[in-house]
Amino acid sequence: MNNRISRNFQNIFLTLIAVCGNVVCLPTLAFSQSDIGIEFKDKGQIVKTLTLSDLATVAPAVSLKIFEIHEKKDRVYKAYPARSLFDNIFGKEWEKAEEVVFISMDGYQASIPIAKFLSYEAYFAFAHDSDSRFMMTNILQNNEVVQLGPLYLIWDNKKSKELLEDGASDMPYQVKSIELTAFATRFPNLSPPAKVSAEVQRGFLHFRKYCMACHMINGEGGGKAPELNYPTSVVEYIKPEYLTRWIESPSSIRHNTLMPGLAQEIPDRASVTQEIIAYLKAMSTVKRSPKPKDIH
Numbered sequence: 573m574n575n576r577i578s579r580n581f582q583n584i585f586l587t588l589i590a591v592c593g594n595v596v597c598l599p600t601l602a603f604s605q606s607d608i609g610i611e612f613k614d615k616g617q618i619v620k621t622l623t624l625s626d627l628a629t630v631a632p633a634v635s636l637k638i639f640e641i642h643e644k645k646d647r648v649y650k651a652y653p654a655r656s657l658f659d660n661i662f663g664k665e666w667e668k669a670e671e672v673v674f675i676s677m678d679g680y681q682a683s684i685p686i687a688k689f690l691s692y693e694a695y696f697a698f699a700h701d702s703d704s705r706f707m708m709t710n711i712l713q714n715n716e717v718v719q720l721g722p723l724y725l726i727w728d729n730k731k732s733k734e735l736l737e738d739g740a741s742d743m744p745y746q747v748k749s750i751e752l753t754a755f756a757t758r759f760p761n762l763s764p765p766a767k768v769s770a771e772v773q774r775g776f777l778h779f780r781k782y783c784m785a786c787h788m789i790n791g792e793g794g795g796k797a798p799e800l801n802y803p804t805s806v807v808e809y810i811k812p813e814y815l816t817r818w819i820e821s822p823s824s825i826r827h828n829t830l831m832p833g834l835a836q837e838i839p840d841r842a843s844v845t846q847e848i849i850a851y852l853k854a855m856s857t858v859k860r861s862p863k864p865k866d867i868h
Contacts, residue, residue, distance in 0.1 A: 707720060765858050775854075
């Protein structure tokens with residue numbers, strides 16, 4: 573009996589390999605992405621939970637060509653305009669919020685100012701225009717093959733130098749939750765101590781933009797990569813020259829790391845790195861034990 577069951581599982585596995593190649597596709601048997609409930613929140617309160625099928629009734633889909641920063645080439649996506657979705661789900665009041673926080677299935681947690689959505693055209697991609705599998709090879713993360721759905725935030729960046737310079741930090745994929753919030757309320761333990769230098773303040777803004785989507789400080793931020801401050805800060809156990817290299821070129825420190833380096837397109841990149849380190853040094857003096865709910 574046990575041998576028969578074992579052979580049956582083996583046959584199923586071999587069938588999956590035949591269908592999917594070397595890419596693991598077991599999760600696709602458990603659910604369809606069109607059935608995943610995407611939460612839309614306002615200050616922690618759920619406004620609506622919608623599936624991809626529901627979104628099709630909320631806003632019209634368009635085809636959009638962008639420069640795909642994760643792949644360094646042009647891509648065409650099927651997508652919903654972000655402003656149209658926000659208008660229909662939150663009403664025009666969303667424009668008065670401060671930030672939008674995007675929580676992804678892989679632990680990534682991007683916090684993007686509302687001002688960016690008012691200044692540039694953002695879209696929620698849900699499929700490739702070619703109808704191929706909604707995946708990509710992320711060359712920024714050592715050619716990791718990643719699933720993009722249920723939603724992938726993209727920008728109409730082909731003619732925008734500013735958007736191209738931003739890199740991929742404001743392009744979360746696998747988005748499962750979208751929340752309007754105020755940054756200081758949502759992340760009270762990320763702010764630097766009072767009366768810090770202008771360099772530290774700039775480093776804080778850089779950290780918010782380029783680092784916190786993956787990393788935590790005092791238990792707040794993304795859950796995709798390690799906590800950086802508690803109980804021991806990275807500035808306390810990594811030599812300054814190696815910390816600089818780790819931020820700018822992680823693969824020069826650790827072979828096959830999935831951490832992307834600070835984008836080459838960022839203006840005055842070397843100064844940005846040093847200002848991030850100045851922020852990390854300042855935060856090492858204000859360690860706070862993460863609350864249980866903060867640990868993902």
